[in-house]
Structures are given as structure tokens and as C-alpha cells.
Amino acid sequence: MKKTPAKKNPSTKKNLKPRSTPARAATCSNDAKPCFNPWSLSIYVYWFIILFFIAATFYILGRSHGVLNQPGNNNVEITEEALMQSSDYYESGKNKLLAGNIDDAIADLTTAIDAGNASVDTYILRGEAYMQSGDYRNAMADFNTALEKDAKSSVAYYDRALLNTRLEDYNAALNDINNALAARAENGNDILQLRDLYAKRGQLNLWLKNWDGAIADYTNSLARPDGVVNPAVYAERAEAYTATGNYNDAINDYASAVRVISEQIQGATTAAERESLSNNAMSYFEKSAALNLSTGNIAGARADLESAMTIALALNDSETVERLQNLIQELAK
Secondary structure, eight states: OOOOOOOOOHHHHHHSOOOOOOOOOOBOSTTOOBOOOGGGSOHHHHHHHHHHHHHHHHHHHHHHHSEEEOTTTTTOEEEHHHHHTHHHHHHHHHHHHHTTOHHHHHHHHHHHHHTSSOOHHHHHHHHHHHHHHTOHHHHHHHHHHHHHHOTTOHHHHHHHHHHHHHTTOHHHHHHHHHHHHHHHHHSOOSSSOHHHHHHHHHHHHHHTTOHHHHHHHHHHHHHOSSSOOOHHHHHHHHHHHHHTTOHHHHHHHHHHHHHHHHHHHHHOOSHHHHHHHHHHHHHHHHHHHHHHHHTTOHHHHHHHHHHHHHHHHHTTOHHHHHHHHHHHHHHHO
16 A cells, blocks of 8 residues: 655644754845845944944034134134133233233233123223233223224223323323213213322323413312322422412412321331332422422421421431431521
């Protein structure tokens, strides 16, 4: 009898371990077309992608912390840190200038300006620093820039007047003081005192030999309630009075100057400051003595010379003591 072949058990096929076959593309549908299998990519491709994203990340970070180009600012390149901290550099420069650290103050204020959009005060402050360092050209440039940004800045006009005074351009300085007074009247501030503005204009008029104008300005300065009286204002008005022949008014002003100095000496904190004030007082006594002598007031002249000699003795100024003693002896004859 012919044997019938045994039927294959379907379950047996499922339990058979498949032989290793080469990888082939997976099919996505019944049309048997191969679809993309991400796991079939080479490991090198994945490393390339990872490195690309790392490089892109560092590039972005570098751009955010690196050099920024400010359009419209003459292509000045600045760091973001400098841009974000420009106000800090301004305050640092201001404090260093007040402390007398001029070079570092200029460096900080320059950083604040290079950051862009610098304030008028920043240019004024750097101009003051340049002026103190003797760099008058850059000081003038900064004051001019400040006035270009704000044509009504009384502080910029005043500082430029001080600079023009150092340059001995007294007419330009006088013009700046007039502009400062006009700007101060329109835009009041707590930085400039009218007492100081009138005193400065009085000094310029004195040097320009405008005696009446100097007297008027000094008088206006002394009449102001704000600020502190400077004994030099009395002494300089005395010079203007002397030039116009008003000797008695000049003598009274020298006495007022000495009175203010005596008050200031009480508050002086250093020996150098006391010595400077004392020397000024001694000089005013001698000038007053000369005026008293011109008016025939011999007793007043001798009293002034004796006061001057007392100061000279306190200062251990033997040369001045000897000279004053000789003058007093001449008056006694």
C-alpha cells in the first residue's frame, strides 16, 4: 500500500529558529515598496548630526557673548557686557575722578561712551577728567560734543568756560559763562550755584579790566543765599574797587575776606589747608595796609602790618617777619 506523505504541522514551523539572513529593507504596505528605516543608517551619520548640533550651539553662544556691531555708531565694535554695564562704567569713572584717579576715570568713561548712546553727563565728566590731566584738546572735544547733544547744558558751558580760562581765551570764556547763566535761568539745576557763576564772570571781567562789570558781578555773587562764600570774591572785588579808586570799599572787602578765612580755618582738616588760608589772609592784610597808607591812615596801616606779621610768625616765615618788621619801623618814624 502506498504511504501518504505526512502533513507538516504549522505549529512546528513557528517554533523553528530562523536562519540569519542579510538585512533588507522593510516594506510599509502591500505594494512591497521599501520604506525609510532610521536604524539602518550608519553610526557615522548619527555622530555627524550630533556634532553639527554641538557646533551650532557653540556658534550661537559665541554670537550672544561675543562682539556686536552697532549700526549707525561708526561701526564701533563693543561687547555685550560693556553695553549692558555702561551705567556702571559711568559711576565707576565718576567715583575715580572724585578720588583723583584721573587715568582710570578716563578709561571707564571711554568704555561707557564706546558702548553707544552715552549721556551728556558722560561726555562732560570725561571732559573734566581730560582737563584735569592737561589734555585740553580732548577736553574741548568732549565739551563741544556735550553741547551738540544738549545746547542748553549750563554745566557744559561752565566747564568749557573754565577750559577757555586755562587757555587764556578770556573773551570765549566770558561768552560761555553768559550762555551758562542763560541756560541756568531756563533749566535750573542743583549742580551749578548762581553764586559761583557770577563770581566766575566777575573774575573774567576783572581780567578784562571791566572794573564796573566785575564789581557788579562780585556783588551779585555775594548777595546770593545759595552756596558757600569764597573769600577770594571779596579780595577780587577789592582789586576792582582799588582800580576805580574806591580805596575805603577795597579796605572793607579785604577785612571781610580775612573774616571769612578765620571762620574757614576753624573747619580746616589739614595743615596744608590751614597754611594756604593763612598765607592768603597775610597777603590781604598787607594789601589793606597799603591802601590805608594811601589814604593817610597810618594807624590802620600799622595795625594791618602787625596782623600780617603775627601770621608770618605762626607760619615760621622768618623772611616775611623781617620784611614786615622793617615796614613797621618805617611807619614809626
